[in-house]
Amino acid sequence: MFKKMLIRTLIFATLIFIASCASQQPNGEMIFHYQQETQKPYDDVLAELEIAIADHNFRITGHSRVGKVIRDRGTKNFPEYDTLQFCNLTHAKTLLLMSPHAVSYMPCNIVTYEFDGKTIVKTHLLPVDTDNNDLNKFSKKMNKILRQIVDFAVEE
Numbered sequence: 001m002f003k004k005m006l007i008r009t010l011i012f013a014t015l016i017f018i019a020s021c022a023s024q025q026p027n028g029e030m031i032f033h034y035q036q037e038t039q040k041p042y043d044d045v046l047a048e049l050e051i052a053i054a055d056h057n058f059r060i061t062g063h064s065r066v067g068k069v070i071r072d073r074g075t076k077n078f079p080e081y082d083t084l085q086f087c088n089l090t091h092a093k094t095l096l097l098m099s100p101h102a103v104s105y106m107p108c109n110i111v112t113y114e115f116d117g118k119t120i121v122k123t124h125l126l127p128v129d130t131d132n133n134d135l136n137k138f139s140k141k142m143n144k145i146l147r148q149i150v151d152f153a154v155e156e
Contacts, residue, residue: 034147035122037115038154042080045112045119045153049084052152056145058086061107067114079114086110091142098135102126108146112153121150 038045053060062085070078087107095102110123123146126139 032125032127033122034125034143034150035120036150036154037118037120038156039117040119040154040156042112042114042119045121046082046084048153048155049110049112049121049149052149053084053086055152056088056149058088058108061085061087080119081113082111084110084112095135095138095142098138099130099132102135108142110146110150119154121153123150 040048050060062083064083064085065081066083067078067081070081085107086109092106095106105124105126108123110121112119112121114120125143125146128136128139128143130136130139
């Protein structure tokens with residue numbers, strides 16, 4: 001039973017990770033990412049992300065501690081992998097009124113993981129080249145905020 005749950009968790013985590021790496025959607029829309037890395041301790045980066053998210057008036061809606069759960073279930077020395085989801089309902093309402101299809105960008109999502117002795121912080125950015133000028137302006141504003149959140153967390 002435990003082994004079956006572990007396998008399901010690993011498959012689920014892998015699928016999420018693979019999906020987050022996709023650069024082009026079936027409809028031809030490009031998904032861009034913003035990524036930074038740091039030598040700061042992993043837990044410090046996570047704490048800084050939480051502060052930056054709150055400072056920009058967002059609420060954390062989910063925190064998946066994939067790396068920790070895998071280690072807790074017996075895979076020693078498994079690296080850190082975390083996903084933070086966050087949202088601001090005012091921004092969400094604005095976005096959805098502009099484009100109901102933009103729900104696929106919600107909530108905002110930042111992944112943090114260890115790789116080659118560094119902590120990597122990565123988020124997807126909203127599209128800025130759609131046929132909807134209002135959505136493009138909103139996306140530029142949100143992308144700036146997302147970059148600020150990531151930059152704050154990795155700042156040494």
